[in-house]
Amino acid sequence: MxxxxxxxxxxxxxxxxxxxxxxxxxxxxxxxxxxPYAYERHDVIDGQLVAYPLGATIAKGRILSIDTQHAKAAPGVHTIITTLEYDELPKDERNVASLFGGDKVVHYHQAIAAVVADSFEQARAAANLITVKYDIEQDLDFDLERQWQQRGTVEPVSATGDFAQAFQSAAKTLDREYRTPGHSHAMMEPHSTLAHWDGDALTIWTSNQMIAWNREALAVTLGLEEDNIRVDSPYIGGGFGSKLFLRSDAVLAALASKASGRPVKLALPRPFVMNNTTHRGETIQRIRIGTDAQGHITAIAHTAMSPTQPGGQGEQATDQTRQFYAGANRLIEHHPVEMFLPESNAMRAPGEASGLMALEIAMDEMAEVLDMDPVAFRALNDTQVDPENPKRTFSDRNFTRCLSEGARAFGWHDRPQTPASRRDGNWLIGMGMAGAYRGSPxxxxxxxxxxxxxxxxxxxxxxxxxxxxxxxxxxxxxxxxxxxxxxxxxxxxxxxxxxxxxxxxxxxxxxxxxxxxxxxxxxxxxxxxxxxxxxxxxxxxxxxxxxxxxxxxxxxxxxxxxxxxxxxxxxxxxxRSDDHIVSTFGAHFVELRVHALTGEIRLNRMLAVCDSGRILNPITARSQVIGGMVMGVGAAMMEEMAVDRTQGFFANHDLAGYEVPVHMDIPSQEVIFLDTLDPVATPMKAKGIGELGLCGVAAAVANAAYNATGVRLRDYPVTLEKLFPGLPKV
Amino acid sequence: MSPSDVSTAPPSDTDIPCSSVQLTVNGTAQTLTVDNRTTLLDALREGLHLTGTKKGCDHGQCGACTVTVNGRRINSCLSLAVMHDGDDVTTIEGVGTPDALDPMQAAFVEHDGFQCGYCTPGQICSAKAVLEEIRQNVPSHVTKNLMETIPISETEIRERMSGNICRCGAYANILAAITQVAEGSA
Structure with a gap:
């Protein structure tokens, strides 16, 4: 059809x-x-062995030797594969960093070996007996801040009208910088694969979001015919973008199975996931907004920088700013910076999630400069056409309805007009909101x-x-x-x-x-x-x-x-794309409290209003949205991949060090779906919703924290030690 | 139900210290020969093929491996199988089956208290134990008055469930499911 x-x-x-x-x-x-999830397929084949991976302990350099003598002699070990025994495996176009093979290391915890044994305990113990010698490349820069301060000019992603002139002549202006740290998908099921060969035919039972991409990538990386590969992934314990691509679990399991002549299963150990796989890259962003006296945006510029492995794009945080708000004069710039951190790649709402964390604080700040209500300021700058090309229209855009219905349902009129003006005992109360925008490809x-x-x-x-x-x-x-x-x-x-x-x-x-x-x-x-x-x-x-x-x-x-x-x-x-922009829209509202003596932040309630075309199933769609809101709370209040700026790796690489929201962090959540239909979207007039729920949430929390305390933070996550110095005098 | 003999993996070398452990799992007596390093979690998943109990982190940080041992919930990844000789273990498989769901399992389906499903068995095992802990007046961090009967409140449930991470973010729905069961059986 x-x-x-x-x-x-x-x-x-x-x-x-x-x-x-x-x-x-x-x-x-x-x-x-x-x-049944990937590591649990006792039902599909007998004689399974277990593999345990070994990761590089340097960010960049060459491996001089891998000594497996003691590991090979350890109890239960069948075989060991090392990266030195293979040429660098060809990369599928969707992989940025190499997955295995050769002596080059380009990021910490890059897979360099796997031990195959009768049991998990045996494989893990033997892996600890391997010794590796490196030639470490020195003087690498892992400091995005320094790169930002030294940045030169780039060719704009897009330029419309004359931003510089319009910004200079604007009645009111804002020029601010924002910082978002790297985020880890931290899905509950680690990447896992069971691999089995029948002659030249490979079957993998794995945990992957994109079956066809996975098969294509396996064919490229292992040099197989696609017809000789079967990929099976009926249940997936979360992905959020982390399982879009072929990853080392499948490559190691396949090679280990080939080498041992037996079915082999491998799960990435949790402390391995954050540096071996992909993540959402950190960003530094500058946003400039100019308006006329009434608050109409006349000039808007968004410049962002993000680290990437060579050949990648980094986090494209400027994406939504091209189309979200009106304004005749526009400038979009993106600086990808080559850095040998683990691969930054897609995580839920890639681009928009980080970009809206900045843009939607900027909109809050601009509204304050104009002495306007943040809801009214956004509504005033709605657009029904592509601001870069007014001949393209939004297929169905009901952003202003999201704003007005959300404001009414949430009781926005009751918002403290002045920051740090409402108190309940020792708690400062604040309300914040943000717009949400995400394309619907x-x-x-x-x-x-x-x-x-x-x-x-x-x-x-x-x-x-x-x-x-x-x-x-x-x-x-x-x-x-x-x-x-x-x-x-x-x-x-x-x-x-x-x-x-x-x-x-x-x-x-x-x-x-x-x-x-x-x-x-x-x-x-x-x-x-x-x-x-x-x-x-x-x-x-x-x-x-x-x-x-x-x-x-x-x-x-x-x-x-x-x-x-x-x-x-x-x-x-x-x-669909020539004549229209098909996107989804939303508005997030948050009420929270900040402890006046400690700066502790607790959420009171959250509301999302979503414009996503036909809602196919209100139960599962609502779950997608509240789940996105939870991830947004994480981005706002706790999630941060801590970069070791000298050694070049993420130091907090488990679920104790990398904190995500737990039950106690999440308050009452409400979701309103607008009863819209988008005939341009699909024959069913439906659009995506799974990422919209995340977009803008973190900024709504940050704006609420500002409303509660009067402390404006532009450096995520919003945590008590950052709020504390600026809290009102007790 | 008949006892069975299972070993996690036939030791290929006599150097591996192994032990025999007797467990009652979901009402069935089991005798296992385990590598002494085997966690209770891996004994269940790899030895008994009871894969409903999940391995999310293997470090006691996520709660996906929650089971009850002698009536108390534990992270099964944080204790070795050899420490449980003679113990009575209940896993998600012992809570209910697809055709005969426990009320807590049915409430999770009704309130959509999960998405990917990977943390779900642990959430459910924890949820059942949480209600029991409150009924037994075991205090938590948020219990205000230790001298009074602890109420089953949203705050008590949220606090006590906070060792079970759900990255899909189904917390609000999980709370609704647990609350329904608590009210139904009050």
């Missing part, structure tokens, strides 16, 4: 399943511990649907469910189109033997994959129509039956002789 023009009236406009609250179909398996996505004689439908697609609810919304989609209950749909995901899908990332998964399932189901309906020798349009599908002019026929009767199989994919036309 090709989606080449905006959707008109569809069956989803009168839906009975899609859009209705539906509990997760995989819920009973997950709450009873029966959903789509990717080609396919599915196969198999009608069974018993009237059920099996859906097969390599789409993944990383906690997002894919199993459920795909079942709802197939149920809606085929006129069946959700219980009659058997959804099978994450297997490269199934049709290629969008996969999970960039909040493109839900809108793309459901559209792909819709396309396959329409094809199945057409096949049934052919059997009836009637036009598909004259049939209706409901209550498990096919209704035409004559008697209704149970749908299973069309598969009595053999199952009826249809396969199709959704392909999105260029009109």
């Amino acid at each position: 090709k989606f080449t023009s905006p959707a008109t009236e569809t069956i989803f406009d009168t839906s009975t399943v899609v859009g209705k609250a539906t509990h997760r179909v995989d819920g009973p398996l997950k709450v009873s511990g029966r959903a 789509v990717l080609t996505s396919g599915a196969r649907v198999r009608l069974q004689a018993n009237g059920t439908v099996i859906v097969e697609t390599d789409m993944t469910d990383i906690g997002t609810g894919s199993y459920t919304i795909i079942a709802q989609t197939a149920a809606e189109v085929m006129g069946l209950p959700v219980s009659a749909i058997d959804v099978r995901l994450g297997d490269s033997n199934f049709p290629r899908s969008a996969g999970s990332g960039g909040q493109f998964g839900a809108p793309s994959s459901t559209a792909g399932v819709y396309a396959a189901c329409v094809k199945l309906r057409e096949m049934i129509a052919q059997k009836l020798q009637m036009p598909e349009a004259e049939l209706s599908f409901s209550d498990g039956a096919v209704h035409s002019a004559g008697e209704p026929q149970l749908i299973g009767t069309f598969a009595t002789d053999a199952e009826l199989v249809a396969e199709d994919k959704i392909e999105f036309g260029k009109f």
